[in-house]
Amino acid sequence: MEEKKGNSEEQIAKQRNEELSSKIRDMLPGEAGYEHIEFEGPDIIVYLKNPKIIYQDDTVIRNIASSIKKKLIIRSDSSALMNPEKAQEIIKNLVPPEAVISNIKFMPDFSEVYIEALKPGLVIGKSGMTLKGIAMETNWSPKVLRTPTMNSDTITGVRQLMFNEGTFRKKFLTKIGKAINQPIMKSEWLKVTSLGGFREVGRSSLLLETPHSKVLIDCGISPEPGIKGLEANAGSDANKAFPYLDSANFTINELDAVILTHAHMDHAGFVPYLFKYGYEGPVYATPPTRDLMALLLNDYTKLVVRSGGTPLYDEKDIRKMLTHMICRDYGEVTNITDELKLTYHNAGHILGSSTVHLHVGEGMYNIVHTGDMKYGFTRLFDPASVKYPRIDALFIESTYGGPNDITPNRHDAERDLIEIIKRTVNNGGKVLIPAFSVGRSQEIQVVLENYMGPNSPYGINVPVYLEGMILEASAIHTAYPEYLKESLKNRILSNMSPFESEIFEIIKGEREEALERGPAVIIASSGMLNGGASVDYFRRLAEDPKNSLIFVGYNSPNSLGRRVQNGASEVALPDEDGKLVPVKVNMGIRTVDGFSGHSDRRQLMSFVENLRPRPKALFTMHGEEQKCEDLARTLGRIIHADSRAPMNLDTTRLK
Template sequence: MSVEEVLLELKRRVQTKLPPNINVTGIEFEGPELVIYTDDPRRLADDGEIVRSLAKDLRKRVVVRPDLKVLADPEGAVKKIQQVVPPEAGLTNYYFDGETGEVVIEAEKPGLVIGRHGATLREITKLIGWTPKVVRTPPVRSSTIANTKEYLRSVQSERKEILKTIGRRIHRDVASKDQWVRITTLGGCREVGRSCMLLSTPESKIIVDCGVNVGSDDSATPYLYVPEAYPLNQIDAVVLTHAHLDHAGLVPMLYKYGYEGPIYCTPPTRDLFVLLQLDYIDIAGREGKRMPYESAMIREALKHTITLNYGDVTDIAPDTKLTMHNAGHILGSSICHFHVGDGLYNVAFTGDFKFEKTRLFDPAVHTFPRLETLVMEATYGGSNSTQPSRKEAEGRLLKVVRDTIKRGGKVIIPAFAVGRSQEVMIALEEAIRKKSLEEISVYLDGMIYEATAIHTTYPEYLNNELRDLIFHKGINPFLSECFVQVETSSQRSKIVDGDPCVVLATSGMMNGGPILEYLKALGPDERNTLVIVGYQAEGTLGRRIQKGWNEIPLSAEGKTQTVKINLEVVTVDGFSGHSDRNQLMDYVRRVYPKPSRVITNHGDESNCLDLASSIYKKHRIPTMAPMNLETVRLV
């Protein structure tokens, strides 16, 4: 059956399910969604159960949109919205999308715009015809999110055509009678960096993550040229577990070499990967390195990105459904669960995950409807790779800060802009607020402030305690006066010459970014302290300093200078967004249902092998620690 025939049959079924006075003017696949157009959205709005019933009956993600001819004038629509929504909702902005018939309403208190059981939203639809979508007004404006939204609005027509093409490809007929599922390892196996795997069936090919190894010149990129993956236009989808460069840094390059399909990720992952990728090519350009892609390719990737919330079950290929679950690693990070065929096979890729409650996130999800194979990280998979508790880590950090301040020094913390920075910020803010640390300035240099602004935009992705603190107790740790954004080199100089303080600066592995400026200025003074709170990959400057190098070469204005490292170097374990050895083993013990196979990746060779061996010995689950370029048949 052709896609057109499928749509005709779906239109017939939809029309029979709807009340007779509601007319369907059109029906189309747009990405993974079945979009139903009607010239009377007001009547559908009266009954919130109709759409849910349709979605359940059709087993599709159903969206109802108004036929464009019934939409109210935007100016008049705004007035009607303001009449219905109580003033205390704090309406701040409206964005009308003429292509989809949606109006995005920004409000300080979205719940008051939604109303009890969605009653206010339905009333808005009845009055204006537009389909309302409510988002929270972020307390800190993110230029990345603002620019992303503005760009997506500017390419509405083009994006709609892209989504139609993707939708028709997803819902094409299943042609093959064969049934098998395979994983091909294209990167990130027995190593940390360039994570990339190919999930393939007779019908579809899906790339899970496509990262870059920023600490390597020889093995920086995945093996995308192998026959299993190339040519790239045969790939159905790219799925991102999270935004870090070692998992998403090479995605724009796919569009440079022929890929035309969708990228699936959570909304925060979309915004964070734009931030990190723009910074990645900016640093590469400033350091005279070859850039793997231009900013135009980042925009192309953005144009093809489809965001999914945790728990949304979504068709991404004719025989494959995807569901994303909280991974607890960074904002929007996901364990990606794939359901292949009509109950044929289920496989989950953890990406990077944290099986412990942190200051920011709940522990990684460990319960799935079905699960046969688990692909899990082994960053800290070695038998000796245990971490102190978060409480112990915070206690040690605060002691180091107190000791350094007491001797008149400054604390510099190299941190990834996304994840570790915000964890450390919240620990420091609470200590200052509760008077267990004297009032000092905490300077944020590099992308940290912008990444934090993105965190404030998505409070629903944070844990319950942090949300409660922000919304019910009126305390937003991210907005504390102790945090000062560093915006200029002259401001940086004043910090170096000024009073004792804490500086959080990128990059986390000291491979570039403003942290190098602080190392040059503060490294020779033994009163200062360098606190390492994140994983330092082999080959990075951070790993060398951690090993005890007391002189390091740093480039400045085309010249290389040697900087003495006389300051105290302290590694504070426990802030990592990765599960340690005990948490990894505990995850396998508690994951439900028990998988019939575990594959380890994202760790150096010894850690991947050690974790795989230990899982087998402890749980008698068949395990593998494949090398890159292996193909594993799952069924």
């Protein structure tokens, strides 16, 4: 039976490919010299003997793409590719020197040439003319990458890895392409299972299943679990650190895809573990999410090793994961199986963060998953998107979903922050701001850059110390200005990036410099004092009442940050040798709300009120129990939708 079914599926697939191929051939002008098509991940590659004719008039390609509803990429047959040395010369002649090309790399497996430049706009040229020129003269398909304005080892590393693994990537994408284009019968049902991050913050993971497809949305760990020495303080529980993958009824390789909303560890921290245990499928994310993950995951493993623990996975697993990633920008509709279409939209939370829109079957069902989301003013991003083609069910985060989670407006929050800094430094003290290295740190950097420095309207001109990790995250922001707010994007493009302001001083190695010189501000991760540089600074600053610590983000209930925030007068902290020592907390402990990358209660409510169209069912997640329950009740009433706060391991049939 099975074999027979397999055969007929194969026949259907073959027939469908032939139809697709002849449809594309018929729509192309004969002179283009149609060769064949290939599937490459979600894309269709059309090989032509004479692609010049298409480059001259791209309406042809646009018409075909809209008729087959898939992204089409044109490539010339490999025999027509110009010798790379000669092609490089032509590229250098065609691109004006002001573009500042930093790298040209040829990827023969993809007939592509990667041109990395400080000003990609000049490589592209007016209406893409320069790119077209390169393609027409060399037959290589040019791809443009932005050189970050600040040096980033992470970006260099990821780009080099993609280049080195070109042959593997081609094989992998061809295999995934075949799987995606495997025809699927109409699915009779659709269900979701909460595997982590429901009625809690951490280890976010949601399994979505039909009879034919299985995908995970996010696969995180609980905030920095297992950092030795801090466990006693943090009360972290290893059983609650990872999503319930083994309790769900499937094996890793039955998964068709992992879809990530953003790079934070509580959403992506478990993904390399899947690869360690044999997952070979695709991981979807935006390009900045991929790069930030490379930074955060490697940092996590180093941190665990440094504190004497054993990380869940190592660099090799992270590299394996990176080579299996498929990147999509906001708004690109992408088939991830024959019946599932994924589209990312802006979530306003951190660089590259996305809400996920999933279209299931032909109009059968539509899901929006917010990931972590900010529907309000920030200095880095536009508010989360509220426009989707269709929505049946909404999964919404509830970090600040409780009735009392109303944060002050940003203007007041910035004023409060600056006031505390001014008072502390005028008093000869130091200010420690613990913050997530990706997200809050950059937001606070842009705020401080606005108020401090030699021309400070508040007269605050002290150095702001950062560790390399935060600097690296900021550098990644400068490679993706198009993901930032217009005003910030323009500053970066005109070489006035706030991240490169002279008020910032980078700690290289010893922390004494920041601690022994006079008044200063120190931004250090982690945000919840769960490990990392912030804990070390805290230990060394805590006993002096002249100093201040300012919390600007979320502290999970079991974190050391929460205990300090609640007024603990003495805590045990690891010293240089990792031995726990008692430390008196005499420094001023302050919390300034309003900088969060999460929506507060009012913003969550107005997000749902402004959502178009309105969902019929609503599920809360990513919040403490009471908050998830309360928010579900309130939102359900507002929009007259079925609403629930599922528990971990709950399965809900949606259709």
